Amino acid sequence: MxxxxxxxxxxxxxxxxxxxxxxxxxxxxxxxxxxxxxxxxxxxxxxxxxxxxxxxxxxxxxxxxxxxxxxxxxxxxxxxxxxxxxxxxxxxxxxxxxxxxxxxxxxxxxxxxxxxxxxxxxxxxxxxxxxxxxxxxxxxxxxxxxRADDGSTPVQSQPAGSGPGAFRAEWSGVQYRNVRPFAVANPAAYVPGPPPALDSLDYAAAFAEVALLGDAGIPAPDKLATFQFWSVPAGTGQPAGEWVKIALTVSRGQPLPTSARLMALLTMTLADSTVPTVGTKFNHRHWRPATAIREAETDGNPLTQPNPSWAPRAGSTGGTPEYPSGHSSYSGAAATVLAGFFCADNVRFTHTTDTAPGGQARSYPGFSAAAAEAGRSRVFGGQHFEFSNQAGLAIGRNVATEVLANRLLKRTGPTHHGHCPL
The missing domain is CATH 1.20.144 (Vanadium-containing Chloroperoxidase; domain 1)
Known part of the structure; x- marks a missing residue:
């Protein structure tokens, strides 16, 4: 054949x-x-x-x-x-x-x-x-x-949960928690611990933040625009695709072996970040802010107040469990690879996402700045708590660190990524 x-x-x-x-x-x-x-x-x-x-x-x-x-x-x-x-x-x-x-x-x-x-x-x-x-x-x-037997098929689902703290809908794609990685040795090493307990002060603080910043009933055109810019749902290049586009922008003019290596490092890291992200979502099946805020009387926390009519600025509640933010995982992974490859995080670039309002571009002073905005956009949309943004960014950074340190290195002599002596 x-x-x-x-x-x-x-x-x-x-x-x-x-x-x-x-x-x-x-x-x-x-x-x-x-x-x-x-x-x-x-x-x-x-x-x-x-x-x-x-x-x-x-x-x-x-x-x-x-x-x-x-x-x-x-x-x-x-x-x-x-x-x-x-x-x-x-x-x-x-x-x-x-x-x-x-x-x-x-x-x-x-x-x-x-x-x-x-x-x-x-x-x-x-x-x-x-x-x-x-x-x-x-x-x-x-x-x-x-990759034919890497575990990405057949599609598997997790049933809907019930009760305080639980994501209430069935969701598909959970087979990715066991997919064979491209580059890291053990994706399970990057699965973080649980989110803050529902009755904790940290949870109440994150709850209060998203209840304000992500509330569709409070006009905030700048926050809505930031959410929309990075939203990239099905039918777009998806979050990983935006970082593919960014990498193509900043690597323009590189010789073929260099650009091929950058894109392989980047995309293997993005794919491998999926595995602990999905694994964490599956393990904790944490509820989205919309459910948490509407049903706050059930969480056992005296510092949270229910609002049955609360709606997320994004207009939807999200199709997978809340913890962690997948957008943040991809962004943390990509920003770390790019900064490591070029040995600099202050590489300026201008970018337009597939969902940029009016197609308007945004400019960034470096990779981590773009990743930070992408992660915060999920809070602005009322999709995630800030602790889930931070957990996702950490997953991506940690996966990228392993990939940069161990993959596609020179066989003899000193090796490096871009100008980095790694």
Missing amino acids: RKIVLALVLSLVGAGLSAPADAEPRLDSVRVWNELGLVAVRATRATDADAARTYAMLNVAIYDAVNGLAGPARAHALIPGPGPRGADPHAAAVAAAHAILVRLDPDRTATYDTQLRADLAGLRPGHRRDAGVRWGGEVGQRVVAS
Whole structure:
């Protein structure tokens, strides 16, 4: 079957797709294929967990295809090299990306075939290009096979809870608490302890904050706009996708091996942050602020006051348990990877999310500033308590720290991420 798939890929390199003999590759294949990945996630209305997995598979395939032709100079992500000597890494990258997306999003195969033909037309024809296509296609197919039994399917659900503190709705996707990670050794190590007890002062303080800041009945256009900017629900690129877009912005102009490594580190970390996040939600099944505030008379805390008519600024109560904030987990993970890769958190950038009100961009002085705003947006929307924001940010930071310290490092000599001596 693999030979048939690779033959089909090579057949796309048809007559008339030859670049001038003196042409140099000008492909920005990491950007182009990640943008196609974002489109696929939007079109399929992927969940946040499925989206993060898609981005990781795509970028692991690109990285391993390119790295396998470089010695390999660095440790592989999933598929070890070496690939064929002298093969074109640009051809390998686009063939690997194509192999992933046609399997994960078959409804848009024609689009991916067209992009592959266009990319290969920009490369010199001949043995180097064909060898790169074969190697990249093989890597992509092997990545798909390696993740086929990772536990992301079949979809599992947790039934609705009852009583004080419990999330009241059934929710799906709980199989991700046991999904095999891409990069960390043991995701369970990052599952935090429980949220504050319902009768505690810390809980009452967080309750009072979200009851004010997240109240739909109190006009606050700035807080509503911040929530909307980072809301990115199903039908968008999802929270992980916004950080993919940010990474593409700040890495513009980097050579192929560098950008491929950054995106693989980032997306593996995002995907692995899903696992302890879902595990924590499953373990504690904590109620959302809307239920907590409406039923505060049941929580046993004399410092909380019920408001049966309270509604969240977001307009919805949320479809998964409250603790921790998944948006915060993804944001903490991505900001840590990016700051570690560039050895700086003060990299300025401008960003527009899929749900930015009026499409208006926002500018940030660095990665952690954007992550902090993304996390706080969940409180402003009345979706999460601040302790859940902080727990999510910590999950993401801790997962990222392990990934940066242990994955995709040079095989010999000093190693680094960007300019960081790590």
